[in-house]
Amino acid sequence: MENITVLGAGSWGTALAIVLADNRHNVKLWGHRSTLIDEINGNRRNEKYLPGIDLPERIKGVSQLDESLKDTSTIVLAVPTKAIRGVLAEVKNIAIEPLTIVHVSKGIEPDTLLRISEIIEEEMPSHLLKDVVVLSGPSHAEEVSQRQITTVTSSSKNMKAAEYVQDLFINHYFRVYTNPDIIGVEIGGALKNIIALAAGITDGLGYGDNSKAALITRGLAEIARLGSVMGGNPLTFSGLTGIGDLIVTCTSVHSRNWRAGNLLGKGQNLDEVLENMGMVVEGVRTTKAAFQLAQKYNVKMPITEALYDVLFNDRLPKDAVDTLMARVKTHEMEDLVNIMEKR
Numbered sequence: 555m556e557n558i559t560v561l562g563a564g565s566w567g568t569a570l571a572i573v574l575a576d577n578r579h580n581v582k583l584w585g586h587r588s589t590l591i592d593e594i595n596g597n598r599r600n601e602k603y604l605p606g607i608d609l610p611e612r613i614k615g616v617s618q619l620d621e622s623l624k625d626t627s628t629i630v631l632a633v634p635t636k637a638i639r640g641v642l643a644e645v646k647n648i649a650i651e652p653l654t655i656v657h658v659s660k661g662i663e664p665d666t667l668l669r670i671s672e673i674i675e676e677e678m679p680s681h682l683l684k685d686v687v688v689l690s691g692p693s694h695a696e697e698v699s700q701r702q703i704t705t706v707t708s709s710s711k712n713m714k715a716a717e718y719v720q721d722l723f724i725n726h727y728f729r730v731y732t733n734p735d736i737i738g739v740e741i742g743g744a745l746k747n748i749i750a751l752a753a754g755i756t757d758g759l760g761y762g763d764n765s766k767a768a769l770i771t772r773g774l775a776e777i778a779r780l781g782s783v784m785g786g787n788p789l790t791f792s793g794l795t796g797i798g799d800l801i802v803t804c805t806s807v808h809s810r811n812w813r814a815g816n817l818l819g820k821g822q823n824l825d826e827v828l829e830n831m832g833m834v835v836e837g838v839r840t841t842k843a844a845f846q847l848a849q850k851y852n853v854k855m856p857i858t859e860a861l862y863d864v865l866f867n868d869r870l871p872k873d874a875v876d877t878l879m880a881r882v883k884t885h886e887m888e889d890l891v892n893i894m895e896k897r
Contacts, residue, residue: 555579558722559622560630561641563590563615564833565603565695566658567632572699573728574630575610583615584622591615607699620648627684628654628722634834635661635670642677652684656719660690660743661836662843667850669740685715688736689723690743691794692802694809698728705729707794709739731794738786742777742795745858746803747837748844749773750811751818752861753804755871758819769857770804776855780844783851811837818864819871841865 555578560571563585571581585591594600594615598608616622623629623645633641638659645653655678657670668676671686691706698704708723708730710716720730733739749769756765777800778791790796803809814835817827828835845862848855860878863869 556628556722557582557626558628558630559584559626560632561619561622561645562630562632562634563587563594563600563603564632565600565699567630568600568604568607568609569695569698570630570632570658570689570723571613572607572610573723573725575612576701577722577725579612579722581613582622582626583613584619585615585617588617591617604695604699619644623648627651628656630689631655631657631659631674633659635659635663635836635839636834638670638673639677642674646678646682649682652682653678654685654687654715654718655683656687656689658689659836660740660747661840662741662744662847664839664843664846667843667847669737669744671736671740685710685712687715687719688739688743689719689730690739690799692798694802694806696808701727703727703729705731705794705798707731707733707739709733709736709795711736733790733793733795735787735790737784738781738788738790739795741781741784741786742791742793743799744836744840745777745780745844746773746796746800747811747835748841748858748861749777749800750803750809751815751835751837751841751865752857754809754812754815754817755819755861755864756875757812758816758821759871759875761875766804770800773804773857774800776857780847780851780853780855783853784847810835814838823868824865838865 557580558574559582560567561584563583571583574581655674659670674686687710689708693704693706708716708719713734716732720732724730753766753769778788782788810833814827814831841861844858860874864871864874
């Protein structure tokens with residue numbers, strides 16, 4: 555039994571707090587909205603993000619960051635990518651001992667092109683950072699909160715830290731594997747949101763299963779192409795944080811990226827979509843970052859490029875799909891051959 559702090563009382567942070575509480579850990583769940591924290595503590599509910607789910611007594615809602623960090627050396631960072639620097643800026647002014655930071659967000663920072671673990675290492679002073687661990691995989695918060703069977707991956711430069719996090723979370727419904735490839739795990743988890751946006755668009759346009767299967771398959775090729783150039787292991791992209799996460803995010807109505815893409819395909823513009831969603835759609839910022847990474851590494855990413863034009867250059871989704879279908883013919887195994895030759 556340990557004292558764990560979860561920073562971020564959204565759907566995913568709350569679901570992971572439930573897992574930890576089920577494993578008999580004492581959990582402080584931090585959120586900046588006092589009304590939400592009062593509901594967690596008073597009604598044992600978080601109706602905005604996980605309606606109908608009763609929260610275990612071991613979860614304590616906290617609205618003050620300094621209070622949430624007392625008596626713990628492990629924090630789960632479950633805030634949106636764009637909020638990470640701001641939260642860590644406060645954490646490093648409060649923390650008094652080295653922390654193990656488990657990040658569970660999926661994104662890449664535009665312009666800096668840093669993965670989340672790199673942002674954490676940049677923001678946190680070395681004397682306050684013990685380890686950075688990534689927890690990622692095909693996992694909808696709604697299903698985890700219902701104790702439905704889920705598998706994820708724990709990854710870190712320090713495998714003992716990855717195994718420590720594995721032990722914190724693993725139970726009869728939440729199985730955790732370990733993987734030393736932190737680059738591949740983060741890239742796979744982030745870039746799948748781009749393909750999920752595109753999958754939602756094709757569904758919104760009225761295309762069928764053939765189109766989605768093609769999109770997922772070629773999307774995986776793009777993810778592996780960029781991830782391998784950046785130092786990820788190609789085998790990682792055939793695992794939970796590659797094809798596993800890609801399938802669940804591209805095919806489920808729980809996926810906010812799929813839902814956002816679906817609205818785009820039905821004719822809404824990006825501003826309307828984001829307003830209607832009411833939650834962060836990580837794939838939008840990640841598309842910009844991936845587009846920049848493709849240029850930096852001179853990697854072909856036609857799906858990403860087409861989605862970038864839809865999101866940021868006001869291109870019609872139907873026109874983007876037509877352009878993808880008109881690309882110059884190539885060999886299906888070309889990507890795999892190139893990746894293996896470079897290794």
